[in-house]
Amino acid sequence: MSFAQAxxxxxxxxxxxxxxxxxxxxxxxxEKQEALRIYLSRKASLNNQKQKVKDTTKHxxxxxxxxxxxxxxx
Numbered sequence: 001m002s003f004a005q006a007x008x009x010x011x012x013x014x015x016x017x018x019x020x021x022x023x024x025x026x027x028x029x030x031e032k033q034e035a036l037r038i039y040l041s042r043k044a045s046l047n048n049q050k051q052k053v054k055d056t057t058k059h060x061x062x063x064x065x066x067x068x069x070x071x072x073x074x
Contacts, residue, residue, distance in 0.1 A: 024070035
């Protein structure tokens, strides 16, 4: 039941990420799901890295994952 409830949220998130250019447009449904999985994995990894940094100064450098124009599983 919880999977059925999560689906519309995934679709809204995918749509928003497409509009922002994070996920490439023109992908199939399966490719969009994979792009979302990649995005969330990168986001979690980036958050884990930030938590490990003990320096309280702001880091303005973009990570390699943030420099990508859009995510498209290939």
